[in-house]
Amino acid sequence: MGIFRIRNHSIPLLGAAVLLSVIPRITAAAEPAKPAETCVECHKDEKFRVQNKKIYDYYQEWKGSAHDLAGLSCTACHNGDPSKAEKEAAHAGMVPQSDPASPFHYKNIPKTCGGCHQPVLDRFAKSRHFEQLKSTGRGPNCITCHGALNAKVYSTTIIERACANCHNAKTKNHPEVIGKAQEILERLNHANGYRKGLRFYYKSVKKPEAMAKVDKAYTDTIDFWHEFDFKKLKPRSQDLLTELKTLYLEAHKEQSGKGDGR
Numbered sequence: 001m002g003i004f005r006i007r008n009h010s011i012p013l014l015g016a017a018v019l020l021s022v023i024p025r026i027t028a029a030a031e032p033a034k035p036a037e038t039c040v041e042c043h044k045d046e047k048f049r050v051q052n053k054k055i056y057d058y059y060q061e062w063k064g065s066a067h068d069l070a071g072l073s074c075t076a077c078h079n080g081d082p083s084k085a086e087k088e089a090a091h092a093g094m095v096p097q098s099d100p101a102s103p104f105h106y107k108n109i110p111k112t113c114g115g116c117h118q119p120v121l122d123r124f125a126k127s128r129h130f131e132q133l134k135s136t137g138r139g140p141n142c143i144t145c146h147g148a149l150n151a152k153v154y155s156t157t158i159i160e161r162a163c164a165n166c167h168n169a170k171t172k173n174h175p176e177v178i179g180k181a182q183e184i185l186e187r188l189n190h191a192n193g194y195r196k197g198l199r200f201y202y203k204s205v206k207k208p209e210a211m212a213k214v215d216k217a218y219t220d221t222i223d224f225w226h227e228f229d230f231k232k233l234k235p236r237s238q239d240l241l242t243e244l245k246t247l248y249l250e251a252h253k254e255q256s257g258k259g260d261g262r
């Protein structure tokens with residue numbers, strides 16, 4: 001499993017309605033070993049496959065997601081009372097998504113997700129995307145790219161699907177960003193490969209603490225990605241790749257050096 005990384009536990013400044021939903025979310029995240037929620041117990045019922053396909057699909061998407069694996073269930077993001085087995089009682093406090101007070105109203109989503117992913121939000125808040133989201137509603141929010149529940153990280157192959165809806169020749173909205181995004185993501189994936197190699201190496205020489213620096217360099221860059229400033233991101237991704245590759249080659253040399261001495 002990946003490193004459990006909630007890098008900011010402070011409660012961000014939010015509107016009152018969103019704040020109400022933030023406090024239990026942070027608490028939930030701090031106590032991963034909690035009893036199953038009634039939400040899960042009821043929503044996972046196979047009968048919804050025919051009775052209510054949408055409900056069924058949302059559960060299936062969450063199941064096995066990074067959030068599920070990290071011990072976060074429904075009330076990490078949704079309101080409601082997970083101790084109540086009755087639907088109406090369990091749904092208490094939930095408002096429709098179209099309500100501007102909903103944590104899932106499109107303009108509130110960055111804050112909702114940012115409650116746990118603060119460093120990403122800090123960067124995203126500086127982007128053209130955020131500006132557009134606020135002013136015209138035409139910019140993407142977190143779930144436009146990540147999905148509501150699955151929270152999968154994008155690979156280069158699916159970047160086109162995530163961006164081309166808005167960035168294409170017809171919309172004339174910077175169609176060139178797709179090629180640039182692919183190039184940068186390829187480099188980040190490459191750097192991530194060295195990161196995985198280094199994790200394996202540092203573990204084998206019993207120096208797992210040496211990974212902290214590597215992980216920080218990588219995640220800082222991913223955070224920075226969310227500013228969508230490719231002029232700055234391109235050299236930064238090149239620096240990251242060089243840094244991790246150098247560390248990896250040094251580790252490799254050390255390892256084979258030891259081998260010679262046997």
Ligand code: HEC
Binds near residue numbers: 043078081087
């Ligand atoms: C006893 C079964 C049951 C429980 C417990 C339950 N739900 Fe539901 N939920 C449903 C059904 C059925 C629907 C489909 C809409 C409807 O019938 O109201 C639904 C709909 C929803 C929706 C879609 C919005 C809507 O109103 O249509 C959300 C979001 C949701 N549930 C979240 C939760 C959360 C979060 C919890 C726990 C705090 C929870 N549910 C507990 C059965 C349940």
Ligand code: HEC
Binds near residue numbers: 039055059062075078
């Ligand atoms: C990481 C945050 C997160 C978690 C965890 C999460 N959800 Fe959601 N959920 C969302 C978001 C965001 C939306 C809004 C979806 C959209 O706009 O497509 C949503 C939408 C839904 C909807 C449709 C709402 C509607 O009004 O149509 C249902 C049903 C739902 N979630 C059920 C669940 C259940 C059940 C769980 C637990 C098994 C769960 N969710 C866990 C973030 C989450």
Ligand code: HEC
Binds near residue numbers: 003006076114147151
């Ligand atoms: C209650 C805290 C919490 C909330 C709210 C939350 N997340 Fe997460 N998220 C986590 C944790 C914990 C992980 C797993 C550890 C990690 O990678 O940071 C995670 C992982 C992720 C990942 C990485 C997936 C991977 O495969 O590495 C993405 C992307 C993500 N979340 C997006 C979102 C989005 C989008 C929302 C809003 C709909 C959201 N998160 C809301 C806590 C949260």
Ligand code: HEC
Binds near residue numbers: 110120140162
């Ligand atoms: C326009 C698309 C887009 C938007 C909007 C977006 N992201 Fe991302 N996000 C990505 C891509 C692409 C990556 C993957 C970079 C990689 O792994 O190489 C990513 C990576 C991540 C990760 C890191 C996973 C890891 O490897 O540690 C998290 C967490 C995350 N995003 C959360 C969010 C949150 C929270 C928001 C909203 C505030 C958001 N994202 C908005 C495209 C987007």
Ligand code: HEC
Binds near residue numbers: 145165
């Ligand atoms: C929901 C629509 C939407 C989606 C999806 C989307 N964008 Fe954007 N993007 C915009 C809008 C609107 C702007 C602002 C354009 C302007 O006014 O210059 C923008 C601007 C940008 C810019 C700044 C361009 C510049 O030179 O100023 C970059 C870079 C960018 N997007 C990258 C991406 C990438 C990469 C993805 C996919 C991971 C993506 N976008 C997905 C709507 C979107």
